[in-house]
Amino acid sequence: MVTEPPDPHALLSLAVALAEEAGAVIATRLSGGRVRVDTKSSVVDLVTDVDRAVEALIVERLRAERPADGVVGEEGAERDGESGVRWLIDPIDGTTNFVYGVPAFAVSICAVAGDEPAAGVVLDVPRGERFAAARGGGATRNGERIGVTSKAELPTALLGTGFGYDAAHRARQARALQRVLPAVRDIRRGGSAALDLCWVACGRLDAYYEDGVQPWDTAAGELIVREAGGRVARMDGARPGSVVVASGPALLDPLTRLLAEALHA
Numbered sequence: 001m002v003t004e005p006p007d008p009h010a011l012l013s014l015a016v017a018l019a020e021e022a023g024a025v026i027a028t029r030l031s032g033g034r035v036r037v038d039t040k041s042s043v044v045d046l047v048t049d050v051d052r053a054v055e056a057l058i059v060e061r062l063r064a065e066r067p068a069d070g071v072v073g074e075e076g077a078e079r080d081g082e083s084g085v086r087w088l089i090d091p092i093d094g095t096t097n098f099v100y101g102v103p104a105f106a107v108s109i110c111a112v113a114g115d116e117p118a119a120g121v122v123l124d125v126p127r128g129e130r131f132a133a134a135r136g137g138g139a140t141r142n143g144e145r146i147g148v149t150s151k152a153e154l155p156t157a158l159l160g161t162g163f164g165y166d167a168a169h170r171a172r173q174a175r176a177l178q179r180v181l182p183a184v185r186d187i188r189r190g191g192s193a194a195l196d197l198c199w200v201a202c203g204r205l206d207a208y209y210e211d212g213v214q215p216w217d218t219a220a221g222e223l224i225v226r227e228a229g230g231r232v233a234r235m236d237g238a239r240p241g242s243v244v245v246a247s248g249p250a251l252l253d254p255l256t257r258l259l260a261e262a263l264h265a
């Protein structure tokens with residue numbers, strides 16, 4: 001039976017509703033001060049009961065709304081589907097910021113149809129900024145269209161990046177940063193890959209790169225960058241294809257040339 005491809009705008013409407021509901025739960029739990037903190041892959045890889053509760057809420061809502069879809073969440077949710085649509089969920093991207101009260105963390109939800117992201121939303125909970133995109137429909141922040149910068153020269157480019165949770169991997173990332181930092185305007189390390197990508201999409205950053213982020217960290221943000229007129233590439237780092245690079249159209253080639261040297265310094 002041939003099924004109609006899903007409408008990206010319908011998927012986006014559902015993703016936005018789920019993100020808003022998740023954001024309200026996060027804000028309530030944060031104001032109540034009742035957050036239990038655990039660790040995962042290392043003592044610096046944090047997860048809270050709020051991450052887990054929000055992921056469970058989103059998964060349950062998706063099961064009710066689109067029971068035939070697949071789901072993958074950062075905190076362990078995993079369900080095969082038969083609709084051809086799979087949801088990638090990061091209930092709180094920037095968990096360390098959330099635990100420390102640093103106002104930079106987001107709910108990231110992406111619907112992938114086949115192999116292509118079809119709809120993505122990143123909700124910056126502290127700032128109340130909702131970044132969203134449906135494939136082919138452009139990218140928005142709180143409903144207003146956004147666009148990447150036209151920056152073409154690295155020496156005046158402002159870059160975002162991030163670091164992993166494993167000490168040896170962080171040492172490798174620091175060696176790469178030694179080569180990148182002198183070649184650009186400056187670096188910002190915000191602590192949320194999803195927000196870093198959305199800041200590229202709206203021009204607050206000229207580019208972003210990071211070695212070792214997970215699909216749920218970046219899937220929605222990558223779609224939002226592309227729909228904002230930007231480009232996204234993958235490069236080999238600690239693992240084949242483990243480096244995500246995003247920027248405006250003119251900066252990607254000079255940046256990937258710099259990273260090709262820096263990542264293996």
Ligand code: LIP
Pocket residue numbers: 074090092093094095096161162163164165191192193194210213217
């Ligand atoms: C975070 C990423 C961030 C990265 C952190 C961490 P989490 O995701 O968004 O860019 O540098 O190490 O992976 O763990 O907060 O969902």
